[in-house]
Amino acid sequence: MELQLDQLRALDAVLTEGTFEAAARRLNVTPSAISQRIKALEESAGLILVQRSKPVRATESGLAVLRLARQVELLTGDTARELGGAGRAVGPARIPIAVNADSLETWVMPALARARGDSYFELHREDEEHTTQLLRDGTVMAAITSTATPVQGCKVEPLGAMRYQPLATPDFVQYWFPDGSRPGSYANVPMIQFDRKDDLQFRHVRLQSSRPIDPPTHFVPSSNAFGDAVRLGMGWGMLPDLQTEKDRAAGTLVNLNGRAHIDVPLYWQQWKLDSPALSAAAQAIAAAAATKLIQPS
Structure with a gap:
């Protein structure tokens, strides 16, 4: 051929x-x-x-x-x-990259701005558990993913983890959890979900109880708007620490279970190519992740 x-x-x-x-x-x-x-x-x-x-x-x-x-x-x-x-x-080289929404809104853009050089980026927003599919079908050359197993033809580097906490406004917590959050108390409580791929809220609930729930849910497919929905008291949701530091310090958002959290590991997967443009993007992402994400002790 x-x-x-x-x-x-x-x-x-x-x-x-x-x-x-x-x-x-x-x-x-x-x-x-x-x-x-x-x-x-x-x-x-x-x-x-x-x-x-x-x-x-x-x-x-x-x-x-x-x-x-x-x-x-x-x-x-x-x-x-x-x-x-x-x-x-x-x-300039075109580098398509798949990125989860929360990383895109919090730490990825400044990293890529420093890596720009002779490259321009085509960013594809996708849930971190599904970005590898875009690598498999050739849509992107690299991805920020929660999958440690490399896609065929790709290499993987660990970046760290994003910490998420189950947060809501104090008034919301007082109304829906007057006796405190406990197993079985989530069933009728309004919840915010990014989209139907977003499993973080249900992961938190499963850690509290094995009882399945189907709560009233607002679907808000925007990272910033998701946070706004929680801040407005529309429901509770799993929000990244990188987005909520000021809210938690001011007490305008509180954890439903004291210190409950979920750490989502992130990895950089890219094609195995000796490309200066792709390597520059990888180095910038790794440098930013080292300062913004939770690193293994």
Whole structure:
């Protein structure tokens, strides 16, 4: 199978942008040229690589070639920049990264700002227990994840842990837990949940009691708005210490169970590539994590 760079770039552009027209604009060619390159790539592979839907989606075979396309593009760009851009115009490297919402809102952005250099970042927000799926399908080159087991073709570095506490306003606690939080007392208490993948609140409840509950729940799929919902007394929720230090010091948010908490370990997973751009992002993330996250003693 012979793979040409312009065909691989066309595949990357189509699956990133979602349409042949948008891919053509990105690569400054015609939609017909994009179509011809994709067709030639599929003929060379002997497989259908993209589903001609809106948006265009990769087949299982297409995902495998997409990973290769993005690896080749990153390494080709790195080499061209080392050579001073000889041979073709070279822009900054594009580094897609999957990040959980709480990390994105608290410590990741300052880290990436320091790593910017010859890179720009395409951030994908996803729950830390699900970011590895984006690595598997080639959507991202790196991910902040709670999964220690490396995805095939990736390497893993531990970052530390984010501490979460079950918090609510004092008035909320007084109304719903007049005799104190205890096993079985959560069943009818309003709860805040990020989305249906968010299991932290239920993990806390399971630590208190084995009794299953189905409480009234507000779904608030924004890290900042989630915190606001708790501060407004709409319900209780598991909030990271990095977001609530001032609230807890002022007493405007209190722990439902004294010192109850859950530490969520975080890891940096990335493709095994000798890429200066990807390494710079990894180093910046590790440096920030060392000061912001809980580190093993």
